[in-house]
Amino acid sequence: MRCFIGIDLGSTxxxxxxxxxxxxxxxxxxxxxxxxxxxxxxxxRTEALLNGRFYLFRQALAGTGALNGSLDGFIEQLERDxxxxxxxxxxxxxxxxxxxxxxxxxxxxxxxxxxEALEEVFRRLKAEAPSLFAPGARRKSDFFRDIAGSQYLxxxxxxxKEANTxxxxxxxxxxxxxxxxxxxxxxxxVRRHLLNALERTFIALPESSARRAQVEAPxxxxxxxxxxxxxxxxxxxxxxxxxxxxxxxxxxxLCHGLxxxxxxxxxxxxxDIGGQDTKAIQVDPKGIVESFQMxxxxxxxxGRYLGYIADExxxxxxxxxxxxxxxxxxxxxxxxxxxFAGAELRDRLSLGDKREDIMAGLHRAIILRAxxxxxxxxxxxxxxxxxxxxxxxEAAVKALKELVHENYGDLDLNIDPDSIYTGALGAxxxxxxxxxxDGKTAERRE
Amino acid sequence: xxxxxxxxxxxxxxxxxLFRVDEGGGIHWLAKRCERIRxxxxxxxxxxGRDAVLxxxxxxxxxxxxxxxxxxxxxxxxxxxxxxxMTTHARGGVYLQPGIAAVVDVGALNGRAIYVDERGKVLAxxxxxxxxxxxxQFLENIARYLGVAxxxxxxxxxxxxxxxxxxxxxxxxxxxxxxxxxxxxxxxPDILKGIHVSMASRIVKLLKxxxxxxxxxxxxxxxxxxxxxxxxxxxxxxxxxVPVEVASHPDSIYAGAIGAAxxxxxxxxxxxxxxxxxxx
Numbered sequence: 001m002r003c004f005i006g007i008d009l010g011s012t013x014x015x016x017x018x019x020x021x022x023x024x025x026x027x028x029x030x031x032x033x034x035x036x037x038x039x040x041x042x043x044x045r046t047e048a049l050l051n052g053r054f055y056l057f058r059q060a061l062a063g064t065g066a067l068n069g070s071l072d073g074f075i076e077q078l079e080r081d082x083x084x085x086x087x088x089x090x091x092x093x094x095x096x097x098x099x100x101x102x103x104x105x106x107x108x109x110x111x112x113x114x115x116e117a118l119e120e121v122f123r124r125l126k127a128e129a130p131s132l133f134a135p136g137a138r139r140k141s142d143f144f145r146d147i148a149g150s151q152y153l154x155x156x157x158x159x160x161k162e163a164n165t166x167x168x169x170x171x172x173x174x175x176x177x178x179x180x181x182x183x184x185x186x187x188x189x190v191r192r193h194l195l196n197a198l199e200r201t202f203i204a205l206p207e208s209s210a211r212r213a214q215v216e217a218p219x220x221x222x223x224x225x226x227x228x229x230x231x232x233x234x235x236x237x238x239x240x241x242x243x244x245x246x247x248x249x250x251x252x253x254l255c256h257g258l259x260x261x262x263x264x265x266x267x268x269x270x271x272d273i274g275g276q277d278t279k280a281i282q283v284d285p286k287g288i289v290e291s292f293q294m295x296x297x298x299x300x301x302x303g304r305y306l307g308y309i310a311d312e313x314x315x316x317x318x319x320x321x322x323x324x325x326x327x328x329x330x331x332x333x334x335x336x337x338x339x340f341a342g343a344e345l346r347d348r349l350s351l352g353d354k355r356e357d358i359m360a361g362l363h364r365a366i367i368l369r370a371x372x373x374x375x376x377x378x379x380x381x382x383x384x385x386x387x388x389x390x391x392x393x394e395a396a397v398k399a400l401k402e403l404v405h406e407n408y409g410d411l412d413l414n415i416d417p418d419s420i421y422t423g424a425l426g427a428x429x430x431x432x433x434x435x436x437x438d439g440k441t442a443e444r445r446e
Numbered sequence: 447x448x449x450x451x452x453x454x455x456x457x458x459x460x461x462x463x464l465f466r467v468d469e470g471g472g473i474h475w476l477a478k479r480c481e482r483i484r485x486x487x488x489x490x491x492x493x494x495g496r497d498a499v500l501x502x503x504x505x506x507x508x509x510x511x512x513x514x515x516x517x518x519x520x521x522x523x524x525x526x527x528x529x530x531x532m533t534t535h536a537r538g539g540v541y542l543q544p545g546i547a548a549v550v551d552v553g554a555l556n557g558r559a560i561y562v563d564e565r566g567k568v569l570a571x572x573x574x575x576x577x578x579x580x581x582x583q584f585l586e587n588i589a590r591y592l593g594v595a596x597x598x599x600x601x602x603x604x605x606x607x608x609x610x611x612x613x614x615x616x617x618x619x620x621x622x623x624x625x626x627x628x629x630x631x632x633x634x635p636d637i638l639k640g641i642h643v644s645m646a647s648r649i650v651k652l653l654k655x656x657x658x659x660x661x662x663x664x665x666x667x668x669x670x671x672x673x674x675x676x677x678x679x680x681x682x683x684x685x686x687x688v689p690v691e692v693a694s695h696p697d698s699i700y701a702g703a704i705g706a707a708x709x710x711x712x713x714x715x716x717x718x719x720x721x722x723x724x725x726x
Contacts, residue, residue: 106597140531157486172595176593177590178593238626238629297615298619299618299619305618333575337576338620340578346518350521351521
């Protein structure tokens, strides 16, 4: 089947969206951006196509009626099992990479002891792995670097203490190795992992294995269908370095404007708070950009600000919003710099301010920054669409609603649950238009 | 004989020292401990640091006359008193290298230049502004991303042939910039040296503002042992024609904790004296 792909290479995450000929969204994929932009783009693309396969599995299985009533549970279990397979492969890779790097690290006489501690860390990591993917398990992130990293840090500290080796050495091995591991693409393993995961799912859900043949056939059928990359458009912070020819690149402002318009056709003003950019965009009724403003090169007021605070608090990024929502009285945050806000947070905590009140203050601080960028771009007009990773954060949304109401009165505020993919959706829409409206064919990379 | 502990809670590491000051003024450094925080609880580390220096010196908690904190240690519950870091770094710097004219403390968050007299009294000082670009944290973020251990930074930086110029970059967004540099094929030494050069220019600017005319400036704080930074600062001093020598000391990281312990001993003795006078 013909597919149209948009890739948004952002500063912190790279997103991909796949649409079909009817502009239905088949799949979405996300990964963290890394030093090799080719890899980041390839991983996001692989993930989006994979997500597309799951979409197609669901359709195919629904068509046969083999899993009537238990289809959702089956797909969810299959996805968890698939993620577990994928995680184990990467963990094994990380283990081998750490062992290789131990040889070239300069730990001197401590090397054998660090090696033993390392083995113990990985023994525990592997033992713990399945529980990370159990039903209802909560993970701080979906990226290997983050999941494995937070487990490694916690286990490493314990092991270093028990074995009386330096925690620093274990951390250094992780830092050395993780870049190598996350720069590998495991696209070739997708089919194998899916088939292994399917076997696990049959064991986990015995009732489904009773209908094995009826379940397996449509899944294999989907796996055998080629998802043809007809045309790809790239955008985002790293777009200039994407492995595409110029013809396949669009600016992120254009893509975010169009993406927001596709999600909500009435959109007039877009606020996009991403990892390291905050953008305010005014679009016309066709989704074409009229004007825009962006933040300067500073993390205050961007998603990274919250990411940094989450690290400081040793919490998952998605836990911040719910905590801030419990606040009764927001604390005013004075620091303009993210790093200093982190220090202010620690001060406030040790002075006895409540965590939720500090969190509410931090969220308000971000939105205040966004409000000034919006004002510079020409103000907020109806309908107002909030996109980017931060749009998922309920405390940020609450602060935004309050401030918009105070300054602009009643407006429609649109927030799509998949708003982080807005730029990639805009890019995929450009890809679809290029072929179906302008009759273009993909150009080779120069 | 006065035993004091000085604990310096920075944003990167917790440093603890234990000193004995004799009646005649003789100063003996009995124990030290430095633990990097990296997402651990500084208060717990302060506790552990205190216990570790006590154990190393073979002393018990009630042998100690004064526990002084500095840096972000204001709320350490077992402390007797707290000292402002400007004064502790000045005192610690003069203890480590008598005769210096200035202390330049480069920590994880802030940089500051302190112009001192021969006894460690602060004559003038200047701190960096409210942005962490070009701070120790910034350098550490980058080193971590490059997979370089803190100890390796200096020698890598000194091997640079063509430093990559960095303008003012946000410490938090630094990682993205490194990703970009790496993907542009810039080598690790050139990235690190570029950061050192930018830090050095900030440090020299701070030092100039204090009004220092000559003598030696001692680097203290978490980055004092970074030989790449030291070299870059020396080069920048020459380039800017500031006639000040720059030096470092193997125990530079302890400057704040040393100063705290010594000021603690001083304050303790003063209090004793006042009490004696009141009793008499």
